[in-house]
Amino acid sequence: MKKKTKSKELLYLKIAGSLEQQINNDTLKVGDKLPSIRMICRQHGVSMSTAQFAYYELEAKSLIEPRPQSGFYVSNS
Numbered sequence: 001m002k003k004k005t006k007s008k009e010l011l012y013l014k015i016a017g018s019l020e021q022q023i024n025n026d027t028l029k030v031g032d033k034l035p036s037i038r039m040i041c042r043q044h045g046v047s048m049s050t051a052q053f054a055y056y057e058l059e060a061k062s063l064i065e066p067r068p069q070s071g072f073y074v075s076n077s
Helices: 002-024 037-044 048-060
Strands: 064-067 071-074
Touching (some): 002 048, 037 048, 048 064, 048 071
Antiparallel strands (some): 064 071
């Protein structure tokens, strides 16, 4: 059971890390819209909660910001 939790942790950190790298490399620029949670699920073959955790991780680092009824965008902070 622990192994499954560990791999899920690594998955969301891997996704967050990949997006963070794109932000740091200016592949994703300030104001750019990120892929939807559903799109992240399809692209990476993960659950909604795993994709949400990845976005929460980036939000906690102030790299992205949610916009109601619109999605997540690269933050200017």
